Amino acid sequence: MRHTKALLSLLAAVLMLTGCGANFQHLPLGRSAGGPSYPVTFLFTDASLLPVGGDVRIGQAIVGKVSAVGVDRFTAVVHTQIDAGVALAVGTTARIELTTPIGDAFLNLRPPPQPGTRNLAAGATVEVTDTSRGPDVAQLLGVIGTLLNGGGIAQIKTIIEESNQVLAGREDTLRDLLIRMNDLLGTVDARQNSINQAITSLSALAATVNAEKDTIDRGLKVAAPALDVLSGERGNILGLLDKVNALSAATNSVLSRSQGQIVDIVGQLRPILDQLSATGPSLADTMGKLAHARDLVQRAAPSDYVNIDLNVDLEGSVRALLNAILPGAAPPVPPPPPVAPVAAGLDHAAGVTQLVTGGTR
Numbered sequence: 001m002r003h004t005k006a007l008l009s010l011l012a013a014v015l016m017l018t019g020c021g022a023n024f025q026h027l028p029l030g031r032s033a034g035g036p037s038y039p040v041t042f043l044f045t046d047a048s049l050l051p052v053g054g055d056v057r058i059g060q061a062i063v064g065k066v067s068a069v070g071v072d073r074f075t076a077v078v079h080t081q082i083d084a085g086v087a088l089a090v091g092t093t094a095r096i097e098l099t100t101p102i103g104d105a106f107l108n109l110r111p112p113p114q115p116g117t118r119n120l121a122a123g124a125t126v127e128v129t130d131t132s133r134g135p136d137v138a139q140l141l142g143v144i145g146t147l148l149n150g151g152g153i154a155q156i157k158t159i160i161e162e163s164n165q166v167l168a169g170r171e172d173t174l175r176d177l178l179i180r181m182n183d184l185l186g187t188v189d190a191r192q193n194s195i196n197q198a199i200t201s202l203s204a205l206a207a208t209v210n211a212e213k214d215t216i217d218r219g220l221k222v223a224a225p226a227l228d229v230l231s232g233e234r235g236n237i238l239g240l241l242d243k244v245n246a247l248s249a250a251t252n253s254v255l256s257r258s259q260g261q262i263v264d265i266v267g268q269l270r271p272i273l274d275q276l277s278a279t280g281p282s283l284a285d286t287m288g289k290l291a292h293a294r295d296l297v298q299r300a301a302p303s304d305y306v307n308i309d310l311n312v313d314l315e316g317s318v319r320a321l322l323n324a325i326l327p328g329a330a331p332p333v334p335p336p337p338p339v340a341p342v343a344a345g346l347d348h349a350a351g352v353t354q355l356v357t358g359g360t361r
Helices: 002-026 137-150 153-167 171-190 192-211 213-232 234-257 259-278 280-300 314-325 347-356
Strands: 037-044 055-058 061-071 076-083 093-098 105-110 124-126 131-133
Touching: 037 061, 037 093, 037 131, 171 192, 192 213, 213 234, 234 259
Parallel strands: 037 124, 055 105, 093 131
Antiparallel strands: 037 076, 055 061, 061 076, 093 105
16 A cells, blocks of 8 residues: 555656646747737748747847747748837848857847838738848858868869969960050050040940931832842852953063063153153143134134135246246246235234245245
8 A cells, every 4th residue: 555655646746747847848938028018020031040039139139039930831930029118110120140159049130220210010020031041050061061072172173283284384475474464454444535435436326326227227228129239240240350350460460571661661751751841831831822723723614614815926936836947947036925914803814814825835
């Protein structure tokens, strides 16, 4: 009987302790702000390591507690209780951070740089776009492991070795290349204004071309038939170019064979050209008189006949002919009679009259 009572007492104690443990786990201890508060919900892409009952801080000041953490459609939902005396401006962001590299996670709130007059109301929700998660040790170790195992560090050695093989014995060339590149960049920098002006001009040209797009389209449509004609005459054009090429070859051949003669002819023409250059003023006067003589001839022969006023001295002509055949057979030829003066306005015809006055000689 005594052993039975002891066993029952021990069983009751175990049940009491087990029940107390279950009740302690579900008690809301450390989940409230410790005074009047209002709820605010934050949505995160990842809220792991953030404990229920964790601190909600602004800087180093604790302004609330994490009351619950849940999941809704692949989004972490963090429920908090904020002290009633702390007003959160609209635009406040949240970030999950660690107190130390291996410490507890907490929720760090950051007010907007220029807070407005509106504040978050009780039950407000801060969207994922305004929340983030800071780095932690697990993430850091994962990144380091990825970098060491599959990040390509082992390939750096190969890259360095290949670079050494490429540059081996070419240090001076590489140095000269770098110097030239430096000079080029300096020149480009010195002419920056000119380059900007060229770019501005190109922009203006592009704008003008764009404004005249319709005109250019019409011009291209009008030029299309001409291009068709040229395309149809392509064979003739090519044949013409072949003939021009043959002519050029023949001309070059002739010039190469007669180069000496051409040089001699040019040398002989030089004195003639010098004389023509020296007689420039008198030549111009002579050409003017020839033009006047042409007018006189046109007036004397207006058509298929010639207007001539002749004084023929038959006696003198016969005597001169006899003296030419039989010297001394005829007396000397008397002088020709004087010519009557020409009236005013007939000066041009007088010249032709004087040419034929005196008969045939």
